[in-house]
Amino acid sequence: MDLKDYLQFITVIILFFVILWAAYFATKFLGNLQMNKSNGSNLKIIEVIPVGPQKTLQLIRIGSEYMVIGVSKDHITFIQSVEESKLTFSEDHKVPFSAYMKKFASKHHDSNNKIGEDIDESKQ
Structure with a gap:
């Protein structure tokens, strides 16, 4: 392989990452655009x-x-x-992702956590 082949390979790799980057930002932009359109109050x-x-x-x-x-x-x-x-409306009880991560991390250090135990940040 000579220098021309290496340059061609590097060019293909760079183009691949440029296309990935463009696809990521196009998807992110279009997703945000669609989300903003659906935030009506009526x-x-x-x-x-x-x-x-x-x-x-x-x-x-x-x-x-x-x-x-x-x-x-x-x-x-x-x-x-x-x-x-x-109608009866239930109160949304959303557990933050950080509570799941804390439970996962403590599971390896603390044997008190049982599988299926409710995760509630107020208990921590």
Whole structure:
């Protein structure tokens, strides 16, 4: 192999990383653009329950009204309106990722952690 072959190889490697970099940032940009478009305050999906393959019941809020719709691959069907007073909203209990990491790290150092034990940052 001579110098020309090495330069061609290095050029191909550089082009590969440039294409990877461009694909990453294009995907990130398009994802953020789509996310910003969907941050409306008048329409929100409250709850989704799968009822079959590619079929769901969805509780949605449009303005101040709540509706149940059926969504399938090809159709959206209005089922009924629901009064807000008849709904019960559960409080979101989201466990931060750092709590999972702390539990994982302490599992190797502490034998008190049992598999399946609830992770709750307030206990730590």
